[in-house]
Amino acid sequence: MSVGHHGRGPSSQQPGERRGFLTRATRRAVLGRLEGLNHGRLTLVEKDGVIAFGLGSDPAAQVEVHDPDFYRAVALGGHIGAAESYATGGWSTPDLTALVRLFVRNRDILDGLEGGLARFAQPVRAVLHAWNRNSVSGSRRNIQAHYDLGNDFFRHFLDETMTYSAGIFRKPGGSLRDASIAKYDRLCRKLELGADDHVVEIGT
Structure with missing residues (x-):
């Protein structure tokens, strides 16, 4: 020391x-x-x-x-x-x-x-x-x-989509934003959502 x-x-x-x-x-x-x-x-x-x-x-x-x-x-x-x-x-x-x-x-x-x-x-x-x-x-x-805690706190470690968790990384080195978009894409496909559907996303 x-x-x-x-x-x-x-x-x-x-x-x-x-x-x-x-x-x-x-x-x-x-x-x-x-x-x-x-x-x-x-x-x-x-x-x-x-x-x-x-x-x-x-x-x-x-x-x-x-x-x-x-x-x-x-x-x-x-x-x-x-x-x-x-x-x-x-x-x-x-x-x-x-x-x-x-x-x-x-x-x-x-x-x-x-x-x-x-x-x-x-x-x-x-x-x-x-x-x-x-x-x-x-x-x-x-x-x-x-x-x-407000968005100022979460911006320190989340991407611009402000997605809280469970991103899907399709390739090594992918960005957090890409992983978040991939997660939403998979959710929409599994739920068979259409253009006229409305979804409230809370805490996923």
Whole structure:
């Protein structure tokens, strides 16, 4: 691990920073795990400094931390905590694909984050899971949380048809758009739809 200008934060916390100790402790835990990066290079950009992990150059990725609670989310929630922090703006990356590839090459780092402190949070997550079960009221909350995200989000990984899933790739290297069109073509043929038919497509 190489360190640029990097601070551990002020020695005394402001009155409103009640979670400061937990954030610092989980930050140390996450940074300790990242020191085991053996393949590629990860650059972690914080408000007051930059930290680099790994001695390789490929794959290379960068994470920009916008909210220190990102460390708490990762340490206590593992990859799910990291994803939720990303969704709420806790961190960002200029190349999400490169970051995924980096951690695929360093799978032991991911496994380490899933263990450790994250295990202590499992009982809490079990309670939250029960709260979010698909009851009549719970289903409404879950749908709003997972699907009411707007087209700006889905444009990051869907083609211009905004087709959600199950594309049919007729040849290796085909585009996502071609796969989406092929799916609709097959559906129309199987349903024997004609020019006068009208179809509402939901979630396919």
